[in-house]
Amino acid sequence: MRRHYDYIYAVCRRVAGNDADANDCTQEALIAVVKGLQRFNSQSSFRSWAYRVATNACLDELRRKKRRPVPTDLDIEVDVHTAPTEDRIIVEQLYVDGALRDLDENFRTVIVLRDIVGMEYREISECLDIPMGTVRSRISRARQQLMQVFEQTGNKTPPTERHR
């Protein structure tokens, strides 16, 4: 459990979009995983199964709260020369949260499983029970949308990105 915790939390954090919901989602996800262990079919990948359960639990928790990720204001001006590192990190989090928030849930899930957990397309396909071709196209479309969002707010990109 400790081995998977950080990834499950990161998935929930990105899917939920804020710390408060991410904490609740993570708790629900962990409980769902341990309670579902007896139903786990040992013939399949445990990782795929665990993240499927965790992702679904997180999405259910968000639906139960009838809450989408909390909107964040991207119109934040940061002085790239004077802003402390911590501030830049927080602003970066807000940018990413805001961009992911605007994604469709299906797109958000695949991109999170790919870029945070590092799942292969085959694993994501098993995890979400969708064809691999769908995984590939959803990831691509999600990335295009995210890149558009970041390009629109490019002047507010944190200095670590802008001056790379």
Add this chain to the structure above:
Amino acid sequence: MTDELNELASAYVDGETTPDESARVENDTQAQITVDKIRRLSSRINSVAPQQDEVRENHIAAALAAFDAAASDKTIVVDKPDPDATQKIDLRSNNPAPLRAVPNEPQDQAPTSNGGYSDPNIAGLVGNVVPISPKPSYRWLAPLAGAAAFVLVLGAGFTIASQDTFTSSSDEASSVAVATTDSAVAAEARQVEQQAGSASASDAADTDADDQAESAADFADEDAAEVEEESAPAESPAPADNELLSFDVLPDDAELEMIGSNTELSTDFQFSSCATGANDPSGGELLGYLPIMVGGERGELLVFSSETGRRGVSVSAVDNQCQLLPQG
């Protein structure tokens, strides 16, 4: 740039393209620019601040408590406010009894009051480390053990009695063999002496003596063979403690005790992780109930003993995760 090329660039970043598709992306300047953008994008998404240690531990404790509760009829034993009494509460209840923090192990961090969770059950579990018994109680085991002991004693007595009877029979058979052999020698001597005389009596005595001697010899041979068989070393000597025996099916509630492995395990509650790179057999003890998750590397073999004898438990390694399974 077309959607198709975007998709190819995206798949290329993820290493999910065929050689032809990879070559196509690498030969397209625009696709290469997109590849760089996607890599930066992925890096930004991937950067998630780690969870606070205290919240992390609370999450794990609550999940383990839920697991234990689910494994014991949805109830957990907690201390009531009255320190002298304990009670069982139903996790499904909306109004659980007030819980009191009773850590079962020394903890580095004191639990918080409610962990910030709205669900009262979860909040209670998070805020209170529930004393979890790592081994479910099997009350039916006591009478079963008694019955097994009785059967064992009965069987041992029967075995001893059988051996005594068999020994007596063997002694008698040996006596018969000696006697009949002597009779045969005597009969043969008489036959030589008498030669042509008393042919019928001699033939009868010879026949009887031969038959008896033959029977006794056969019995003695069988006896000797059995004795030899008993004294001979077993074909399958007892294996070493850390030798993997077989992949037998284990019952779901099998109590397993780890007696050897080719890696080193930590024994944190029922969930443990394999420390990679350790090759020496570990004598650590891991008590748990299936299913047990053990993180580890592919190819690890664990040997467990159970109430019904030593059993091999295969480690199914998938993507560097391994899980103990009840069968190979």
